[in-house]
Amino acid sequence: MCRRSKIRSSFAVQCATVCRDRVSLKVRKIKLLSLILISLAMALWLNLRSSTPSIPTVASSPPKTIRYFQRTLPQSIAHILLIPANSRFLVTPALSQKVATVEEFAQKHRAVAILNAGFFDPVNQKSTSYIVRQGKLVANPKENERLVNNPNLKPYLSQIFNRTEFRRYLCGQTISYSIALHSESPPAGCQLVDAIGAGPRLLPELTLVKEGFVDIANKRDALGSNQPNARTAVGITRDGSVVLVMVAQKPSAPANGVSLPALADLMKTLGADKAMNLDGGSSSSLYYNGKTFYGKVDLEGNSIKRPVKSVLLVQEN
Numbered sequence: 001m002c003r004r005s006k007i008r009s010s011f012a013v014q015c016a017t018v019c020r021d022r023v024s025l026k027v028r029k030i031k032l033l034s035l036i037l038i039s040l041a042m043a044l045w046l047n048l049r050s051s052t053p054s055i056p057t058v059a060s061s062p063p064k065t066i067r068y069f070q071r072t073l074p075q076s077i078a079h080i081l082l083i084p085a086n087s088r089f090l091v092t093p094a095l096s097q098k099v100a101t102v103e104e105f106a107q108k109h110r111a112v113a114i115l116n117a118g119f120f121d122p123v124n125q126k127s128t129s130y131i132v133r134q135g136k137l138v139a140n141p142k143e144n145e146r147l148v149n150n151p152n153l154k155p156y157l158s159q160i161f162n163r164t165e166f167r168r169y170l171c172g173q174t175i176s177y178s179i180a181l182h183s184e185s186p187p188a189g190c191q192l193v194d195a196i197g198a199g200p201r202l203l204p205e206l207t208l209v210k211e212g213f214v215d216i217a218n219k220r221d222a223l224g225s226n227q228p229n230a231r232t233a234v235g236i237t238r239d240g241s242v243v244l245v246m247v248a249q250k251p252s253a254p255a256n257g258v259s260l261p262a263l264a265d266l267m268k269t270l271g272a273d274k275a276m277n278l279d280g281g282s283s284s285s286l287y288y289n290g291k292t293f294y295g296k297v298d299l300e301g302n303s304i305k306r307p308v309k310s311v312l313l314v315q316e317n
Helices: 002-050 102-109 154-160 260-269
Strands: 066-075 074-081 088-101 113-116 131-133 136-139 163-173 174-181 190-197 201-203 231-237 242-249 272-276 285-288 291-294 308-316
Touching: 074 285, 088 102, 088 131, 088 163, 088 190, 102 113, 102 285, 102 308, 113 231, 113 242, 163 272, 174 231, 174 272, 201 231, 201 260, 231 260, 242 260, 242 285, 260 272, 272 291
Parallel strands: none
Antiparallel strands: 066 074, 074 242, 088 308, 113 285, 113 308, 131 136, 131 190, 163 174, 163 190, 201 272, 231 242, 231 272, 285 291
């Protein structure tokens, strides 16, 4: 009995050993197969990486923003805003029921910048310039009785009603700006969205006589065009950027400023190929980034803060 028991025990041990060896062999095969598969995958990935052309990284251009700067002139200081073409900013007119300061316009419209714009009668506070907003005529100088019934202006009314305007067009999906006479039609395929009149045109040529500001025979010069004064202007560069300019008198020299021919020269040096004069003198004022600059100063060198009827707004689109 003992011998049979020992034989059986020895056989069981041998069977267990054989099983362990078979399991160990299978584990080794699985590990080897795994290593082969990993190696193949690595080789395939390296091959794909080397054959795929690399895509160059393009640095995103910084967003276009407004640029403010000053230019010191012999008898004045020019405050200048450049609104880049195809930026997130729009330049549009605004009209107040009653005259208001540029700060009040800024608070009401939450504008980034404000520039005084159209002519008006300070007595009845009505516009003497055409103004169009969102395709709707909101100010018509023909409805200003003090203008229409002024006997001194009757010979010039046809010219007054056809003065230069700063315009915003919608051409398909593209916004563009232009400067044109009131009677001019929009370009083909374009719709007039906004417009504000003033004048005269400064560039490409000064049109004082054509727009009824100057009558040499009768010694009329409504704007004192050759005299230095505070002035306001808007221009458009070749690439479609808008230039807003307010030329302020120096407090130390309150009788100074720039003439209209000098203003035209300034706009040309700023890159404008189209430009027009806006209401100037005591109306000249510019608001930007929470600060206001006034153009006219009194004999003591203090800024004159005159409320105005209409402005150009610069707002984020």
